[in-house]
Amino acid sequence: MQPKIIFEDNSLMILEKPFGWIVNEAQTTKGQKVLQTWLKERDYPLAKSREFRSGIVHRLDKETSGILIVAKTEQAFTNLQKQFKDRKIKKSYQALAHGKIGIKRGHIKAPVGRLPWNRERFGVLPGGRPAETDYEVISYYKKDDQEFSLLNLFPKTGRTHQIRIHLKYLGHPIVSDQFYAGRKTSRKDRTWCQRLFLHAKSISFKHPRTNKTRKFESALPADLSKALQKLTLLKS
Numbered sequence: 001m002q003p004k005i006i007f008e009d010n011s012l013m014i015l016e017k018p019f020g021w022i023v024n025e026a027q028t029t030k031g032q033k034v035l036q037t038w039l040k041e042r043d044y045p046l047a048k049s050r051e052f053r054s055g056i057v058h059r060l061d062k063e064t065s066g067i068l069i070v071a072k073t074e075q076a077f078t079n080l081q082k083q084f085k086d087r088k089i090k091k092s093y094q095a096l097a098h099g100k101i102g103i104k105r106g107h108i109k110a111p112v113g114r115l116p117w118n119r120e121r122f123g124v125l126p127g128g129r130p131a132e133t134d135y136e137v138i139s140y141y142k143k144d145d146q147e148f149s150l151l152n153l154f155p156k157t158g159r160t161h162q163i164r165i166h167l168k169y170l171g172h173p174i175v176s177d178q179f180y181a182g183r184k185t186s187r188k189d190r191t192w193c194q195r196l197f198l199h200a201k202s203i204s205f206k207h208p209r210t211n212k213t214r215k216f217e218s219a220l221p222a223d224l225s226k227a228l229q230k231l232t233l234l235k236s
Helices: 035-040 074-085 162-170 181-188 224-227
Strands: 004-008 012-017 065-070 090-098 107-108 112-115 119-126 132-143 144-155 199-205 215-216 232-234
Touching: 004 162, 035 144, 035 224, 090 162, 107 162, 112 162, 119 132, 119 162, 132 162
Parallel strands: 065 199
Antiparallel strands: 004 012, 012 065, 090 144, 090 199, 107 132, 112 119, 132 144, 132 232, 199 215
């Protein structure tokens, strides 16, 4: 699958990133599907800019699908970057987590940092960077003897792997999360859900040129919808 442009004007693009695409180019991304490489082939002021990362203002994990903003001009890039820094941009995600989360609405506040004993992984660490996530349970599901919770999540901060770490911290890791659900659990998950069940569902922000609030949404992709159909919906 290719990235899909769902909105475009002179200032920005709103994309749907497919799962399996890395957002930013790096020495380790050669031969892989990289959004920045794809953007370089397009025609807009920042397309080939290394300094402005082809207009990429924020990221999604490789296995996370969904909404992404790309700035087309320096003015839009600077404006959107400031909105992210000032926490003016509102994002929501959808995830399927292990277990039945009994408290239907909650707030997770736990600092996140890079693990000293494994620099590739992040976790809840004293002295880590402040991180906050709100969540709400949409519905509960069951498969065999296991229960699951489908959630909307609203990160207040944008730390690396924040939602994945916060749900693990609650004791409810995301389905098929090879990093944070554990190898054995994620291997079993992937027999019916072949990738991380995390989707960037919506984003709202002030348009950098008009200053009007804009909101864009992305439906749950077909692969995640099919995974849900393999479960039994429980009555709340």
